[in-house]
Amino acid sequence: MVRIRVEAAQGQMAAALSEVPAFPGDRFVLGFPEAIGDAARAVWYGDIKPQWRQTDDGAWESTGEMPGELRYHLLITPYEDYVDAVTTLTNCSDRVWRQGMAFNCFNCGSSVLRDNECMRHWVRVKGEFRRLVELHRVFSERPTVQLYNVEGAPPGAEIPFVANFKATPADVIAEGWMAIVAPDGRRLAATVSKPVLFLFQNMEYSCIHSAPSFGTLRPGQTAKALTRLYFVRSSLKAWYERMRGEMDI
Amino acid sequence: MLDNEWIIIPGGEFLMGTSPEEAERLAKQYRHHPSWLSGEQPRRVVYVPSFAIQKYPVTNRAYAEFCRATGYAPPLHWRGNTPPAELLDHPVTFVSQEDTEAYARWLGARLPTEAEWEKAARGTDGRLYPWGNRFDPNACCWNRQPRNGMPNTAPVGSFPKGVSPYGVVDMSGNVAEWCADRLNPAVGVLKGGCWLTRSPLNLRVASRTMSGWRTNRGDMYGFRCAKEVH
Numbered sequence: 001m002v003r004i005r006v007e008a009a010q011g012q013m014a015a016a017l018s019e020v021p022a023f024p025g026d027r028f029v030l031g032f033p034e035a036i037g038d039a040a041r042a043v044w045y046g047d048i049k050p051q052w053r054q055t056d057d058g059a060w061e062s063t064g065e066m067p068g069e070l071r072y073h074l075l076i077t078p079y080e081d082y083v084d085a086v087t088t089l090t091n092c093s094d095r096v097w098r099q100g101m102a103f104n105c106f107n108c109g110s111s112v113l114r115d116n117e118c119m120r121h122w123v124r125v126k127g128e129f130r131r132l133v134e135l136h137r138v139f140s141e142r143p144t145v146q147l148y149n150v151e152g153a154p155p156g157a158e159i160p161f162v163a164n165f166k167a168t169p170a171d172v173i174a175e176g177w178m179a180i181v182a183p184d185g186r187r188l189a190a191t192v193s194k195p196v197l198f199l200f201q202n203m204e205y206s207c208i209h210s211a212p213s214f215g216t217l218r219p220g221q222t223a224k225a226l227t228r229l230y231f232v233r234s235s236l237k238a239w240y241e242r243m244r245g246e247m248d249i
Numbered sequence: 250m251l252d253n254e255w256i257i258i259p260g261g262e263f264l265m266g267t268s269p270e271e272a273e274r275l276a277k278q279y280r281h282h283p284s285w286l287s288g289e290q291p292r293r294v295v296y297v298p299s300f301a302i303q304k305y306p307v308t309n310r311a312y313a314e315f316c317r318a319t320g321y322a323p324p325l326h327w328r329g330n331t332p333p334a335e336l337l338d339h340p341v342t343f344v345s346q347e348d349t350e351a352y353a354r355w356l357g358a359r360l361p362t363e364a365e366w367e368k369a370a371r372g373t374d375g376r377l378y379p380w381g382n383r384f385d386p387n388a389c390c391w392n393r394q395p396r397n398g399m400p401n402t403a404p405v406g407s408f409p410k411g412v413s414p415y416g417v418v419d420m421s422g423n424v425a426e427w428c429a430d431r432l433n434p435a436v437g438v439l440k441g442g443c444w445l446t447r448s449p450l451n452l453r454v455a456s457r458t459m460s461g462w463r464t465n466r467g468d469m470y471g472f473r474c475a476k477e478v479h
Contacts, residue, residue, distance in 0.1 A: 114445070116445055116459070117447055119447055133285060134282055136284045137282060137284045137285050137287075138287075142433075142460075143457065143458045143460050144461050169284075203458070203459070
């Protein structure tokens with residue numbers, strides 16, 4: 001079986017994916033995680049220098065720690081047309097985190113998927129597939145970014161990390177995935193997290209995020225969440241049916 | 250090689266931004282939610298004193314002179330201080346707002362304000378594009394490729410049909426242009442859409458949705474300079 005290639009960036013909260021069968025020649029950069037921890041006081045990219053190690057079965061794992069705040073373990077396992085990123089997060093602080101989260105950046109800007117206008121970005125709202133440009137957008141001091149509420153998670157305005165962006169439209173509640181369809185309409189990449197806290201995208205870099213949720217974490221408590229990245233030759237609807245079956249969403 | 254002449258824009262009022270009614274109509278036409286145009290509303294009358302603006306975006310050739318003269322770091326896609334030969338007369342890209350401000354200072358100029366830029370692009374009558382209200386696919390460098398494959402920038406002045414009422418060229422498409430304004434201390438205003446822009450909605454000169462990190466050196470970003478006139 002051909003597997004997507006993972007290239008870890010030693011000492012960085014980042015990796016890259018290449019040799020993706022559905023997107024030959026393209027490269028996808030992951031900021032995994034771009035931020036992590038307490039949604040009220042997340043630790044950002046660069047503040048942790050994680051160690052990466054390749055496992056015997058071709059997966060990559062990284063461990064990162066900020067003493068007195070958090071510890072995480074990330075396992076990235078590639079398959080033929082998807083990649084699983086399982087994050088295990090531990091609250092090492094003496095605070096109760098009302099909401100643990102990871103802000104996983106999936107950058108499609110160096111691929112044929114690149115879409116700096118959100119014309120080919122798709123989500124599902126109230127049972128309908130919708131392009132992002134069809135949904136309410138709040139213009140902010142950073143007009144290229146937007147966060148979206150998701151079903152089963154607290155409203156974005158109640159999540160400090162989200163509220164800091166001042167850009168969440170309250171009337172849009174999406175399912176926990178976001179996809180970019182290729183210009184040919186026959187391929188797509190998508191990010192899905194379970195459990196999920198919110199969605200995010202940035203037109204500046206053509207990146208999409210589904211933020212895994214770790215719920216409330218008391219001091220010393222650990223939780224686990226999955227982010228799956230799909231790279232498929234498929235229509236949006238066919239992929240959606242497959243994803244729902246696989247992810248039980 | 251084109252001489253990047255200075256065009257004088259006379260002082261006076263012009264129509265800036267977009268009215269809610271027009272936003273509603275455009276959103277329907279291009280299948281966007283009207284809120285995507287909220288950042289450019291309302292349409293208002295703005296007075297802009299006389300100023301001069303460069304006819305074309307700053308090219309790689311012109312930017313190379315600046316880098317050679319000052320030792321300023323060249324854009325990442327060059328080979329040292331030498332731009333790719335085939336891109337000499339294309340707009341310089343991979344420049345941040347900070348880079349463009351440095352160039353402008355070296356030239357004894359500055360970046361145009363957003364109001365100056367928009368006036369130079371659309372004149373006084375509130376038109377959507379430099380050439381009028383109807384999108385013309387042959388009047389600017391935009392992402393017209395229907396399928397796979399990326400477009401690119403075009404040599405400045407390649408689309409004379411896209412000239413503005415004042416004779417300024419390439420205000421829609423080619424490169425999104427840094428203006429002097431910031432939406433917050435870290436976010437600079439970018440105007441005009443670019444070679445990668447696919448929707449005519451985002452090639453309108455009132456649009457400001459591309460505005461981004463002022464330190465970002467994107468392949469979509471370029472600029473032109475402005476200066477006072479006395």
